[in-house]
Amino acid sequence: MHRTGALYGQFKTLEQQKDTASLGMWIFLVTEVMFFGGIMLAYTINRHTYYHAFAMGSNTLSIQLGGFNTVVLLASSFTMAMAVWSSQTGKKKLIPMFLTLTILLGFVFFGVKYIEYAQKFHHHLVPGRNFDITYCVNNPSKCEDIDAADLDVERAEIANALAADPDLNSHAQLYYSAYFGMTGLHALHMIIGAGLLFWLLRGSLAGRFTPEWNTPVDIVGLYWHFVDIVWIYLFPLLYLIDRHK
Amino acid sequence: MSEHEHTEHIVPPSTYLVIIFTLLFLTGLTVFAAYINLGRFNIVVALGIATLKATLVVLFFMHAKYSPKRTKLVIMAGIFWLIILLFMTLSDYASRVDYRGVHFPMSQNTSLHSSPHS
Numbered sequence: 001m002h003r004t005g006a007l008y009g010q011f012k013t014l015e016q017q018k019d020t021a022s023l024g025m026w027i028f029l030v031t032e033v034m035f036f037g038g039i040m041l042a043y044t045i046n047r048h049t050y051y052h053a054f055a056m057g058s059n060t061l062s063i064q065l066g067g068f069n070t071v072v073l074l075a076s077s078f079t080m081a082m083a084v085w086s087s088q089t090g091k092k093k094l095i096p097m098f099l100t101l102t103i104l105l106g107f108v109f110f111g112v113k114y115i116e117y118a119q120k121f122h123h124h125l126v127p128g129r130n131f132d133i134t135y136c137v138n139n140p141s142k143c144e145d146i147d148a149a150d151l152d153v154e155r156a157e158i159a160n161a162l163a164a165d166p167d168l169n170s171h172a173q174l175y176y177s178a179y180f181g182m183t184g185l186h187a188l189h190m191i192i193g194a195g196l197l198f199w200l201l202r203g204s205l206a207g208r209f210t211p212e213w214n215t216p217v218d219i220v221g222l223y224w225h226f227v228d229i230v231w232i233y234l235f236p237l238l239y240l241i242d243r244h245k
Numbered sequence: 246m247s248e249h250e251h252t253e254h255i256v257p258p259s260t261y262l263v264i265i266f267t268l269l270f271l272t273g274l275t276v277f278a279a280y281i282n283l284g285r286f287n288i289v290v291a292l293g294i295a296t297l298k299a300t301l302v303v304l305f306f307m308h309a310k311y312s313p314k315r316t317k318l319v320i321m322a323g324i325f326w327l328i329i330l331l332f333m334t335l336s337d338y339a340s341r342v343d344y345r346g347v348h349f350p351m352s353q354n355t356s357l358h359s360s361p362h363s
Binding site: 030044045048234 | 257330
């Protein structure tokens with residue numbers, strides 16, 4: 001089905017038709033705000049209740065990898081915005097270029113996320129029967145990717161956290177459940193977004209988007225930026241707890 | 246509704262460049278701020294910067310600044326509902342004691358890096 005800017009009977013102008021489409025997308029995004037908002041609220045309550053376990057968990061994440069991914073995702077939002085601009089101004093050659101860049105940055109994000117997830121599996125930090133917050137501290141030879149100095153810091157932190165919270169191991173699992181749940185849902189949204197971007201790429205290579213009709217680029221752009229906003233909140237919530245000395 | 250044809254506002258790349266560099270700067274700032282001990286205000290600063298970043302994305306990347314009023318209304322209604330969700334739930338938690346008779350630790354500001362007994 002090729003909708004190339006035909007004016008449907010219920011609208012007066014193409015402008016009104018496009019505004020309606022973007023209004024519909026915003027209503028969907030508001031439901032997404034409530035979805036992620038509820039999860040972040042539950043996270044906040046647990047974080048305050050089990051402060052030490054959550055700080056301990058947060059400190060095992062890599063700020064370098066998380067920060068890098070934040071930059072990657074912000075850059076992909078920029079290239080997405082440029083793809084929308086290209087379609088609005090009729091620069092037909094630039095649309096597929098910016099869409100490809102956006103997809104590539106999305107895949108860089110997935111790659112870094114894979115490294116982070118794999119590390120958590122190796123370090124026994126995935127909730128379940130093998131979860132052990134003290135694993136790396138007790139088996140330093142099995143966690144060669146962690147700096148020995150970092151392990152010393154972690155050893156002291158675990159001692160402090162255990163003094164305040166004897167059931168640290170259970171409560172740290174809550175943190176990691178939230179971590180995998182929230183970043184996993186965010187990644188799922190990105191996978192859907194990447195699929196939509198491939199669909200746009202096909203349309204743009206066929207020269208389908210023009211200044212008169214570029215609604216799909218605009219709408220998928222809104223979705224992609226929303227996913228970026230979710231990460232803007234996840235990064236400080238998950239990575240930046242109790243980092244100061 | 247107005248009969249006038251309102252032409253679509255096209256945000257120029259220069260605006261997008263200013264926004265992306267502001268966002269990258271704020272990302273650096275939030276990491277920097279996380280390493281300073283502000284006690285309970287660390288989370289306030291972190292979420293404040295995140296909200297500033299989100300606002301910039303919504304206004305410029307998502308063109309909300311140039312959207313019709315009814316789109317802005319939907320956005321504001323969504324944010325208002327989110328505030329109800331967060332504010333009323335958290336004020337409920339903050340004003341109760343749990344089944345163990347323990348107050349919800351809203352003012353928790355102990356750090357892992359200092360001994361809890363010191």
